[in-house]
Amino acid sequence: MNSKLFRGSLDTIVLKLLRDKGKMYGYQIAKEVKHISEGRFHITEGSLYPALHKLERKGYLDTEFERVDNRTRKYYRLSPKGKTAVKEEIKEMKSFLTGLSLIVNPEK
Amino acid sequence: MNSKLFRGSLDTIVLKLLRDKGKMYGYQIAKEVKHISEGRFHITEGSLYPALHKLERKGYLDTEFERVDNRTRKYYRLSPKGKTAVKEEIKEMKSFLTGLSLIVNPEK
DNA sequence: ACTATATACCTAAGATTATTATGTATATTA
DNA sequence: TAATATACATAATAATCTTAGGTATATAGT
Numbered sequence: 001m002n003s004k005l006f007r008g009s010l011d012t013i014v015l016k017l018l019r020d021k022g023k024m025y026g027y028q029i030a031k032e033v034k035h036i037s038e039g040r041f042h043i044t045e046g047s048l049y050p051a052l053h054k055l056e057r058k059g060y061l062d063t064e065f066e067r068v069d070n071r072t073r074k075y076y077r078l079s080p081k082g083k084t085a086v087k088e089e090i091k092e093m094k095s096f097l098t099g100l101s102l103i104v105n106p107e108k
Numbered sequence: 109m110n111s112k113l114f115r116g117s118l119d120t121i122v123l124k125l126l127r128d129k130g131k132m133y134g135y136q137i138a139k140e141v142k143h144i145s146e147g148r149f150h151i152t153e154g155s156l157y158p159a160l161h162k163l164e165r166k167g168y169l170d171t172e173f174e175r176v177d178n179r180t181r182k183y184y185r186l187s188p189k190g191k192t193a194v195k196e197e198i199k200e201m202k203s204f205l206t207g208l209s210l211i212v213n214p215e216k
Numbered sequence: 217a218c219t220a221t222a223t224a225c226c227t228a229a230g231a232t233t234a235t236t237a238t239g240t241a242t243a244t245t246a
Numbered sequence: 247t248a249a250t251a252t253a254c255a256t257a258a259t260a261a262t263c264t265t266a267g268g269t270a271t272a273t274a275g276t
Contacts, residue, residue: 005204007234007262008115013211020214027253036214040207047234049255054233070242071253093212096113097205099148103121104201106128106144115233115263135224155263157226162262178271179224 006041010051012093013041015060015086018078025066025073026052052076060085110150118151118159120201123168123186123194131185133174134160160184168193 017032018024024032029052030043055061060082066073078086125140126132132140137160138151163169168190174181186194 003200003204004116004234004261005120005201006116008112008232009208010233012113013208016211025253027251033211036211037207038210040203044235045253045255046236046238046257050233053255069252072241073253090212092111093113093208095148096111097208097212099145100117100121100201100205102144102146102148103124103141104198104205112232112263116261118262133224135222152264153224153226154228154265154267158262161226177223180270181224 009093010043010047011055012086012089014048014051014055015078015082015089016093018061018076019083019086019090023064023075023077025075027073029076055082110148114149117201118155119163120194120197121149122156122159122163123190123197124201126169126184126186127191127194131172131183133181133183135181137184163190 013033014029017029017036021032026045026048030045030048033041033043052061056063056076060079061076062079063077064075066075121141122137125137125144129140134153134156138153138156141149141151160169164171164184168187169184170187171185172183174183
């Protein structure tokens, strides 16, 4: 990623996107994150693919391969375990956002 | 810290607090972060002190020792270099917060 | 007197995770 | 034909946090 601040948020972002979109492949996730964040976040392949593999190993993601235009896509979707986990992760991220806001934008 | 999300934000938080408060010592920083974040963030000593030493080494912080109640406090304050850096870091953090919000709380 | 908690600093081993660079392969556009 | 986009992947390195431990004083409770 572009910013050191990003460290630690990647998993949650991936899980959240997959919850919203149903299924996605890696390359698509990177593009989508850049788009949704309005150009702020640029996920590099070197962080994305290992993160996806880790989430798959942990049993949070199920996968299926699909061939489109002679290129292989590896689609990811949330497993039941991943669906449970994503709820907690999003809750944590919202709390994290609130905490950071309190520090960066202290009221008055 | 309590949450993996915190990874990467510690430096910026420390610099921001020092900009607001003028000078602070380590223990005080940990308490203050917990207080301002309304209990969300618990900085552990094992992450805080190395981070302070790193920022000092980088020339962002100046230090002075003070003895209070027979205990030594090491006070930190922003150096001129640190004052320059903190502006950029806060700008980055606000952009980061905006980006994360767009992902976690997509409009409609 | 003893114990726990709070204050106040510190370091070290290990784990986690991002960065940077590299590799393979196909399709499209200039 | 060369560059860019699509699409996957891994490996060495660096950065940074976690966990655990260490030292020391003051205070409050039993």
